[in-house]
Amino acid sequence: MIIPVNRYLYVVQSEQISFPYCVSVLVEGSQRVLIDSGCSQEVASELRGRGLDVVINTHFHWDHSRQNQNLGPVEVWCHHLDAPAIRSAENFIARYGFKDFGAEDMGKMFLKYHGIEDRPVHRELNDGEILDLGQVCLRVIHTPGHTPGHCVFFDEYHGILLSGDIDLTAWGPWYLHICSDLDDYISSIEKCRELKPRLVISGHKGIVDQDIQARFLAYRDSILRKEEKILASLQQPLSIEELGALRLFYGPQNQFDSYIQFWERQGVYMHLQRLIKQGRVMEEGNLYYRT
Ligand SMILES: [Zn+2]
Incomplete structure (x- = not known):
C-alpha cells in the first residue's frame, strides 16, 4: 500500500x-x-x-x-x-x-x-x-x-x-x-x-x-520505568538470569523459552551497564547489588 x-x-x-x-x-x-x-x-x-x-x-x-x-x-x-x-x-x-x-x-x-x-x-x-x-x-x-x-x-x-x-x-x-x-x-x-x-x-x-x-x-519514559523496576528488585543481590526472569520486555504472555530468555537478559544487561556507570549498581561475582 x-x-x-x-x-x-x-x-x-x-x-x-x-x-x-x-x-x-x-x-x-x-x-x-x-x-x-x-x-x-x-x-x-x-x-x-x-x-x-x-x-x-x-x-x-x-x-x-x-x-x-x-x-x-x-x-x-x-x-x-x-x-x-x-x-x-x-x-x-x-x-x-x-x-x-x-x-x-x-x-x-x-x-x-x-x-x-x-x-x-x-x-x-x-x-x-x-x-x-x-x-x-x-x-x-x-x-x-x-x-x-x-x-x-x-x-x-x-x-x-x-x-x-x-x-x-x-x-x-x-x-x-x-x-x-x-x-x-x-x-x-x-x-x-x-x-x-x-x-x-x-x-x-x-x-x-x-x-x-x-x-x-x-x-x-518507558526506558526509565524499566530501570526503576530493576532497581526495586535489587533490594537483594540478583544475577542477570534472575533479573532476566522479571520479563520486563516481552511480558508474561509469551512463552519463556531460551530465545526470549536471551533477549530479556540482554535488555537487563543494557540497563545494568548504565546503572553501573551512574554508580547506582555494583557487580560482584555474578551478582548485582544496589549501592
Ligand atoms: Zn531496528
Whole structure:
C-alpha cells in the first residue's frame, strides 16, 4: 500500500509492519528514493516497477534492509557506523551478542532463518549532511542508541521527521543487543523531540501527527520505568538470569523459552551497564547489588 503524504512523500506500508517488516517512505524528487526496505515481496515488486534510484537504510537491522537486493539496480546509502553490518553478515550477527551470551548456535539460526548475507553499501552518510533530492531536502541526523549508526531524516521545510526505530510504539524503545546504548538512545529521542516535527513517520507505527511531544516523552519514559523496576528488585543481590526472569520486555504472555530468555537478559544487561556507570549498581561475582 502506497499512501501519499504530500506531492513528494509517500508512506509505503506492507500488510505487516512489525518485525521482520517495517514502514518505508518513498521520496519522489528528482531522484526516486526509498527510506528503509523492510517491505513485503509484493510491495518490493511494485516499487521495482516504478524504478528506484536509491535505498537509504535508517540502520542495519533486517526489518529495515531486507529488500535492499530486490529493488532493481539501486544504490544503497547508510550511516558509516552501520554500513559494516550490512556489508558483512558476520559483523551483523556479532552486534547481537549471541556469542557473548553463549548462544552462538542461535545466532547462526537467526542468519539462516532470515537468509542474511553480505550486501553492498555504496555511500556512507554522516551527521548533518543535507540530501538534496530535488523537491525534497532531507537532513541526516545521527541518532545512535538503538544501533550505533541509526539515523533519522528531517524534511525541515515540511516539518516531517522520518524517525526509523525511534518508532513511538507502545512497546517502547528496543535495545536488546550489545551494540545498543541506553544513554545514547535517551539523548537521540530528546534530539528528535527538540526538532518539533509537525508529523512523524515511524518505522513501526507509520504516520503520527497527534501529541507528538508527549509521545516522545512517554517513549523515553518507558526506558526509565524499566530501570526503576530493576532497581526495586535489587533490594537483594540478583544475577542477570534472575533479573532476566522479571520479563520486563516481552511480558508474561509469551512463552519463556531460551530465545526470549536471551533477549530479556540482554535488555537487563543494557540497563545494568548504565546503572553501573551512574554508580547506582555494583557487580560482584555474578551478582548485582544496589549501592
Ligand atoms: Zn531496528
